[in-house]
Amino acid sequence: MPIGFIWQTFLETPLINIMVVLSVITFGSYGLAILLFTLISRAILFPLTLRTLHSMRRVQELQPQLEEIKKKYSDPRRRSEETMKLYRESGVNPLGCLGPQLIQFPVFIALYQVIRITLASTPESLVELSGRLYDVDFIQNAIPLSTTFLFIDLEANGSPLLVAIVFASMWLQQRIQTNRSTAVQNPQQQQMQQMMQWMMPALFAWIVITVPAGLGLYWGASTIIGIILHWIFVGPGDFTWGSLIPNVVRERLGMKPIAPRPQPATARAGANSSTAQPGTTESRVEDEGSGNEREDSGRSRRTRTRSARSSSRSGRRRRH
Amino acid sequence: MQARRTMFHVKHAGGATAHGGPTSTFHVKHHRRLRIPFLAGVVALSLLAAGCTQLAQPEGWAPPVDAEAASSIFVPVERGTIALVEITDGGAPSERWRFPTEADELDLGAIYATPVLQGDRLYVATHGGEVYALNAETGRPVEDWAGPVDVGERIVATPAFNGERLYVATEQGNLVAIEVANGSVSTLTEGEGRIWSPVTLHEDTLFLGNLDERRVRAVSKSTGDIVWEQPLAGSTAAGFALAGDLLIVGSFDRALHGLDLAAGGEERWRLDVGGWVMAQPLIDGDTVYALTTRGGVIAASASTGEQHWQFLDEERQFRSRPVLVDGTLVAAAKDGTVIGLDAATGQERWRQTLPDEEIEADPLVLDAGGVLYLTNDGDLVRIAPADGAIQRIGAGT
Numbered sequence: 001m002p003i004g005f006i007w008q009t010f011l012e013t014p015l016i017n018i019m020v021v022l023s024v025i026t027f028g029s030y031g032l033a034i035l036l037f038t039l040i041s042r043a044i045l046f047p048l049t050l051r052t053l054h055s056m057r058r059v060q061e062l063q064p065q066l067e068e069i070k071k072k073y074s075d076p077r078r079r080s081e082e083t084m085k086l087y088r089e090s091g092v093n094p095l096g097c098l099g100p101q102l103i104q105f106p107v108f109i110a111l112y113q114v115i116r117i118t119l120a121s122t123p124e125s126l127v128e129l130s131g132r133l134y135d136v137d138f139i140q141n142a143i144p145l146s147t148t149f150l151f152i153d154l155e156a157n158g159s160p161l162l163v164a165i166v167f168a169s170m171w172l173q174q175r176i177q178t179n180r181s182t183a184v185q186n187p188q189q190q191q192m193q194q195m196m197q198w199m200m201p202a203l204f205a206w207i208v209i210t211v212p213a214g215l216g217l218y219w220g221a222s223t224i225i226g227i228i229l230h231w232i233f234v235g236p237g238d239f240t241w242g243s244l245i246p247n248v249v250r251e252r253l254g255m256k257p258i259a260p261r262p263q264p265a266t267a268r269a270g271a272n273s274s275t276a277q278p279g280t281t282e283s284r285v286e287d288e289g290s291g292n293e294r295e296d297s298g299r300s301r302r303t304r305t306r307s308a309r310s311s312s313r314s315g316r317r318r319r320h
Numbered sequence: 321m322q323a324r325r326t327m328f329h330v331k332h333a334g335g336a337t338a339h340g341g342p343t344s345t346f347h348v349k350h351h352r353r354l355r356i357p358f359l360a361g362v363v364a365l366s367l368l369a370a371g372c373t374q375l376a377q378p379e380g381w382a383p384p385v386d387a388e389a390a391s392s393i394f395v396p397v398e399r400g401t402i403a404l405v406e407i408t409d410g411g412a413p414s415e416r417w418r419f420p421t422e423a424d425e426l427d428l429g430a431i432y433a434t435p436v437l438q439g440d441r442l443y444v445a446t447h448g449g450e451v452y453a454l455n456a457e458t459g460r461p462v463e464d465w466a467g468p469v470d471v472g473e474r475i476v477a478t479p480a481f482n483g484e485r486l487y488v489a490t491e492q493g494n495l496v497a498i499e500v501a502n503g504s505v506s507t508l509t510e511g512e513g514r515i516w517s518p519v520t521l522h523e524d525t526l527f528l529g530n531l532d533e534r535r536v537r538a539v540s541k542s543t544g545d546i547v548w549e550q551p552l553a554g555s556t557a558a559g560f561a562l563a564g565d566l567l568i569v570g571s572f573d574r575a576l577h578g579l580d581l582a583a584g585g586e587e588r589w590r591l592d593v594g595g596w597v598m599a600q601p602l603i604d605g606d607t608v609y610a611l612t613t614r615g616g617v618i619a620a621s622a623s624t625g626e627q628h629w630q631f632l633d634e635e636r637q638f639r640s641r642p643v644l645v646d647g648t649l650v651a652a653a654k655d656g657t658v659i660g661l662d663a664a665t666g667q668e669r670w671r672q673t674l675p676d677e678e679i680e681a682d683p684l685v686l687d688a689g690g691v692l693y694l695t696n697d698g699d700l701v702r703i704a705p706a707d708g709a710i711q712r713i714g715a716g717t
Contacts, residue, residue, distance in 0.1 A: 122378040123432055123476055123516060126557065127654060127680060130596045130613035131637050140596070141573055144514075144532055144555055 031149020162216035380430030417459030465503035478518035508544030559600030570597025589625030611638030629666035670708035
């Protein structure tokens with residue numbers, strides 16, 4: 001059986017009809033139908049999401065042992081091996097947070113076609129839609145669907161509002177996830193995460209520019225739900241809303257400035273310098289790279305240990 | 321893998337570097353290794369998004385138009401290009417002109433509206449919202465117009481023509497009139513919702529079908545005033561058919577509607593047809609033939625809506641309108657299946673399949689005999705209505 005047939009029959013066509021039904025339920029608003037679909041899909045993925053969040057929580061609880069490893073081994077390779085060994089023994093996957101996102105991706109791709117077909121932005125897609133709808137009166141009669149939602153044309157590409165929402169929400173999601181799940185890591189992992197912190201939001205913002213706005217609405221809503229779940233079950237980590245205020249503004253407001261985050265050796269040497277965001281994040285030192293970084297890591301290590309302890313109790317403590 | 325590890329050790333043991341000791345070399349190498357799959361993922365996603373975007377491009381389904389000259393037709397030979405093609409029996413079609421040429425450096429984009437031929441002029445309305453007036457003999461834009469008329473909104477509906485004005489309906493629900501003498505534009509009505517049904521002109525009235533607003537509206541062609549308006553349970557995107565004082569409308573409520581023109585568009589009859597009607601119904605005497613996107617072919621009385629017969633092949637989607645030649649009703653499905661039915665009984669006479677071809681454009685009955693179809697790939701195929709014999713006559717290019 002060709003993959004295209006399976007894809008269409010078991011994923012795309014049911015999704016098309018589900019979206020039409022949801023649109024009918026939501027009084028003909030396709031935007032609300034997308035939001036409702038997002039809620040339903042996140043609810044279906046909730047067991048997996050919860051497992052992932054528990055895994056993140058476990059990483060957080062391993063902080064003292066990770067600190068010990070850091071103190072004990074100066075060789076980064078050995079330290080990395082021991083860290084991974086600890087993760088393995090504790091049944092923790094530090095990259096587990098990617099699971100729900102990866103599972104969502106086929107849905108994301110299918111939804112692209114679904115939105116394109118159900119909104120019938122071109123005459124050809126209307127003909128295609130006619131062949132995909134189930135032979136049910138209220139589904140057949142629901143077409144065409146409303147294409148606007150909150151002044152956003154859901155079939156048009158590149159809604160600036162949605163691009164901004166997707167970028168900001170993905171940045172925040174990356175920010176609160178990477179903080180806890182990989183508190184102790186070697187510099188290349190840290191650099192990778194810093195790169196992901198900006199690359200992932202930028203990538204998805206770019207995708208949202210190139211696809212119908214309905215898809216951006218789905219991704220933005222899904223990401224925001226992910227943030228809320230993370231906040232509830234794991235906590236925001238060392239992220240604070242105050243940390244978004246740059247030092248320049250903080251000084252003017254009479255607030256205490258935030259120490260810039262030290263960069264690993266390779267980053268300081270110039271590699272990937274775009275990932276450094278001095279003044280926009282709190283001090284969060286993960287400095288296993290070289291000996292000279294240890295000198296400035298004391299404060300943050302103390303901070304992190306304190307944070308980990310308190311977080312392991314409450315799971316959602318904030319620091320300002 | 322082993323070789324890589326060895327390299328790591330060698331580098332690691334290689335001593336200090338300017339970047340801060342032996343670990344830096346390790347980091348850089350390892351970091352590069354991590355970055356490759358990430359960048360590969362970014363590239364893959366970009367290609368995927370770009371590919372998906374490409375899929376959404378409108379292609380157009382404007383049909384071939386009889387040039388009213390010996391065996392010649394105007395045909396959209398490819399997306400954004402229209403040509404005058406001469407069809408000869410047995411031989412390859414010869415192209416007399418095409419517009420735009422490479423020198424024009426133009427891209428007309430998708431064309432859905434059937435080009436309108438009036439006298440020596442061919443009017444072409446593009447999906448991008450421009451209307452061109454071409455000299456039918458030369459294929460060059462006429463000099464009376466300063467250039468193409470840009471109505472500023474997308475056009476799917478075929479315009480109507482009354483000798484002086486071209487009436488163009490847009491995707492924003494507006495109706496504009498273009499004076500063909502000089503190309504000046506005036507807005508007749510402003511509305512909402514997409515108009516995809518061809519504009520139908522009858523005496524002094526224009527009939528407009530609205531996809532989003534689910535209604536048929538009759539508008540005065542001179543003033544733009546609304547004469548009457550008839551709401552429908554479903555949308556309408558197909559062309560209308562006129563049968564005496566009835567306007568026959570196919571709708572997405574899976575029904576045909578007979579609207580009484582003398583009674584302000586009041587519905588005189590309704591006939592369930594079991595699928596969306598996206599093809600313009602055909603009138604022959606008191607019989608109306610309609611096709612559906614769920615494989616239905618229906619014959620009914622145009623005056624009463626009483627069904628005569630129904631043919632059903634649920635695997636087929638009909639978008640292209642039917643034609644009637646010598647008692648055979650010819651219907652082409654989107655998947656390239658062409659079916660000949662006995663117009664009196666609905667019995668299948670023959671069936672042909674054009675492999676790897678799709679048909680969405682309306683057909684053209686040729687004076688020389690045969691029914692001409694333009695496939696979505698731009699191929700021209702002539703079907704003999706008597707027995708369904710296929711003659712591929714090339715791509716027109």
